[in-house]
Amino acid sequence: MSRWKPDARGRLEKAALELYNHQGFDATTVAEIATRAGLTERTFYRHFTDKREVLFPGDSPLADTLANATATAPVPLPPLEVIAHALTEAAPVLEERADLARQRQTVIAANPELQERELAKLAALASTLARTLRERGLETTTAALAAEIGIATFKVAFERWINDPDRHTLAQHIRETLDTARHLTAPAEHVAATDDVSFTGHEGVA
Amino acid sequence: MSRWKPDARGRLEKAALELYNHQGFDATTVAEIATRAGLTERTFYRHFTDKREVLFPGDSPLADTLANATATAPVPLPPLEVIAHALTEAAPVLEERADLARQRQTVIAANPELQERELAKLAALASTLARTLRERGLETTTAALAAEIGIATFKVAFERWINDPDRHTLAQHIRETLDTARHLTAPAEHVAATDDVSFTGHEGVA
DNA sequence: TACGGTGATGTCATTAACTGTCATCACGGC
DNA sequence: GCCGTGATGACAGTTAATGACATCACCGTA
Structure with a gap:
């Protein structure tokens, strides 16, 4: 033996x-x-x-998938759509381990030190994404911003997913959150017409 | 005595x-x-x-200014423009203490633990922003995403400012980064025409 | 078959980050 | 002139994190 x-x-x-x-x-x-x-x-x-690191697998399939999908997305695509593509590809990776993810998230939510570490991991992910986008030909600032917004979208969608009582798909939440992001960053002309109606964003799980 | x-x-x-x-x-x-x-x-x-906390003033004029400016922005304004307004108002707060800011940033850049703490502080800021946006009538997801995008914009602009050899204004960098954010969703037409030219985003300090 | 290198683990010692508890003692009010 | 309060000091204890050295199954090779 x-x-x-x-x-x-x-x-x-x-x-x-x-x-x-x-x-x-x-x-x-x-x-x-x-x-x-x-x-x-x-x-x-x-x-x-670290005592914290044990919760954050060094071998992160999420990170790999994201980077890959970003690198291989069709080239003539606006930055946010590249991100959209990548996030959509990455979603199933987490869905597979849904209960592990929820369990981890419960522990993390209960401790500030762990939340810090998670933010650091996400920042590293953003950094990787940005590099990949640059290699695709994006200018530095555009790449960095697109990457950050991508991670922000993921964060919001992930949180919605974890807390969703109706147990909709992560992919579903990502789609919806991306849609919100698209409307947020859309050129302002759209809104000029709405005068007395305050902007309330986009709602609901379809 | x-x-x-x-x-x-x-x-x-x-x-x-x-x-x-x-x-x-x-x-x-x-x-x-x-x-x-x-x-x-x-x-x-x-x-x-904490040993780290000593670098992050509890009384943060930046946070106050941001929250205030967000709360008092004209109501019929799209979320991203509310953010733009807030960031623009907050910029001078940092400009006043430019060298302190640079000094702090040097220290933080040299240490992962400090970077983690900084991310946590920014996340807290985003959280505050999101709450304020909700109080302005935005739906939860829209508010959260807009806040995250705002902080992302700030992060990118701040980094550009710190490393800018030409010493342009932080406000200037914020304006430009916001502009980049507004164009991230650039409809495919922009790119469709350029076939062999990759999308390079928006450049330069005007 | 014996032998030496390797890698994952154990053992021990040390530093310093943090925390709990009690003591001190100027200051300000009464 | 007495008393509570608040900011500080003194001291002891826990444990996270790291460095140095020992162990010993396993594996290839002579």
Whole structure:
């Protein structure tokens, strides 16, 4: 038999998620996680730089899919539509692991430190997206802005999805949020006509 | 004479910024900061929850200005224009403290933990903005997205400003970045004509 | 078959970020 | 002149994070 039980990293991730869920992030100790995974605290730190990092898979299929879809979108497409394409392709990746996603999100929502880390991850994603857009020929500022708006759209859509009592698809929420984004950034001429009607945006899950 | 030297908090902020600048964030100890400010480590933690928080003033004139300007913008205005109005009003607040801002940004740029905290602060700002927009009558998703887009615009404009060798105004960069945002959805026609030319967005400091 | 290198893990020690608790003592009101 | 209050100091304790060294199954190779 082999010297060590396999998939130490996976065991640590599992143990951490469970403990964070049961006792909260603050109340659980790295040593605890390690012990539950049959390992040592020191070994935990060989797999994750952080007590937080254990919730954020280094191998992120979401990031890969997004980057790929962005790179391969048809070229003569306005930036926001490239983003739309990428987000739409990426949605199923999360749908597959819906309950894991919800569980993670519950833990994260309960702790500011974890929220910070999540924001950092999303920012890194935006950064990657921006680079890809530049490689597609977009000017720096345009690329950065489009990427940020893409991530913003994702954030909003994701949150709607997680809290949606009707359990609509993430893809569905992304479509709708993108639509809102399209109208927000649309040239102002459209609105000049509406004088007494305040702008209320676009509503509802179709 | 009074028992304690005045403005303990201010002294701590100053000492911290100096030390973070000279030796880096990681290499400076809270005890060091406190000593340089003529205080105790324990007292540092009575003024700031964190070693990082000392760089992020609780009393943020930027946040106040943004929220105010958002609340008081003329009502029949499309969301993005409300944001434009708010950002434009807020710009001078930072211009006044340009070198402090640059100094802070240098420190933050050198440390991931500080970048995380900054993202958290911006996210909080977005959250406030969104609430204000909702109070103006915007639907939840529209408000959230508009707020995120506003903050994204600010981030991009701010970064351009900090790194601008020509030292143009922050307000100027905000105007241009907003313009880029307005054109992100550029209808396909714009691009359809250009067949071999990739979409390059909008350029340059006018 | 023996042997040496490798990689994942364990053990131990250390630093410093944070927190709880109690003591101090000028200041201001009464 | 006494008393509560608030900002600070003193001290002890927890634990996150890191560096240094030891262990030892496994694997290729002579």
